[in-house]
Amino acid sequence: MESADLAAVWLTLKLATVVTLLLLIFGTPIAWWLARTHSRLKGVVGAIVALPLVLPPTVLGFYLLITMGPNGPVGRLTEALGLGLLPFTFPGLVIASVFYSLPFVVQPIQNAFEAIGERPLEVAATLRASPWDAFWSVAVPLARPGFLSGAILGFAHTVGEFGIVLMIGGNIPEKTRVVSVQIYDHVEALEYTQAHWLAGGMVIFSFLVLLGLYTFNPTRRKVL
Amino acid sequence: MKRLSLLVLSLLAIAGARADEVQVAVAANFTGPMQVISVLFEKDTGHKAVLSYGATGKFYAQIKNGAPFEVLLSADDETPARLVKEGAAVSGSAFTYAIGKLVLWSANPDLIDGSGAILKKGGFRHLAIANPKTAPYGAAALQTLGKLGVAETLKPLFVQGENISQTQQFVITGAAELGFVAFSQVIKNDRIGSGSGWIVPENLYDPIRQDVVILAKGKDKAAATALLSYLKTPKAAAVIKSFGYSLP
Known part of the structure; x- marks a missing residue:
């Protein structure tokens, strides 16, 4: 493999890791709220979280480009804060990917929380565990398979991202040129040998990820 | 029975009319002019050009793998030459239809x-x-x-x-x-x-020659040949120029 290809692989892994961690941090409270709430807003929030499942990535990428650009609300905000503009930067890709992979992390965790039901938490409360304590020592361990599925799917989905990166990335080596874009470039440039290396690698990687998910986590198979 | 044969006949007629269609792969930058030209082409010759827009490299991969295109309006002159050499396009059919600025x-x-x-x-x-x-x-x-x-x-x-x-x-x-x-x-x-x-002054870069070629699937097809001839007419040339291209 060329060094440019290796750089793309490394960048992709870095992006997927950062995005997965952020999604576990921000996705868990959303999943918890969605699993426990009786609010009328549940449907609205659930639908927003699920939007990236049905929207073409080019739609998301297009709107992110406009909102994060110099004339968009987010762009104006980041400029005012002295952060510069997000398109064509690694942090920009991270934010876009967090949106894009959100349902893949939130939904498995939400399903896992829902499967626990009220009972174990009520029991914990009678044993004088605070809600915070009950969450960490009862809900999280019981929902472990959901967290595992969510993390793996979020990671794998971010690795496979293409449309959004194309729209807001600008194809900059070591900043925004991820593996999927690099494969696309190789194919366009008729460099089929390099394309096969990376594309074949992606197929094997994805298969192994899903194999691991199904083999070690059979009870939560329905999340897919 | 009579009705059925009538149906078959009309279906055949539709199939016959479809033979006058030509499937054209068009380089993304030429989308605008080709939309205008295809309308004129249909009006003047009765043939219909069905247009797909995209990147030339992607078209190359698709053509090599059996895509149903009969004519390629490329964004360069290398891809048509390459397709001819590999037997995927009709040799001698390629020419420069526009030079990009x-x-x-x-x-x-x-x-x-x-x-x-x-x-x-x-x-x-x-x-x-x-x-x-x-x-x-x-x-x-x-x-x-x-x-x-x-x-x-x-x-x-x-x-x-x-x-x-x-x-x-x-x-x-x-x-x-x-x-x-x-x-x-x-x-x-x-x-x-x-x-x-x-x-940008033209002495700062090599001319961006855009070639058109008849692909193997369009060989001996009247509508394909007609389209290539049509691109050379003064009418088509005027459209191409009005979109900021020069002609060879």
């Missing part, structure tokens, strides 16, 4: 003066170009910057579009302050329509 363009009306001095002056954060590895306009942009002696200093500011349309999108949205696009994308009444721009 490169423009440095910004959505901001005050940014670029008529001499492109901003490239040396700087003061911008991103310069959008089409991917030089895959898009002829990107390669021409890189060549221009090289001749001006600013390629190395500006390289860190590059953002690359997958094709020339996406490059223009980066500039239109303001995400990149300026970028190299095709004149055909920003032309209005023979000049740059909006924003500001610099038409």
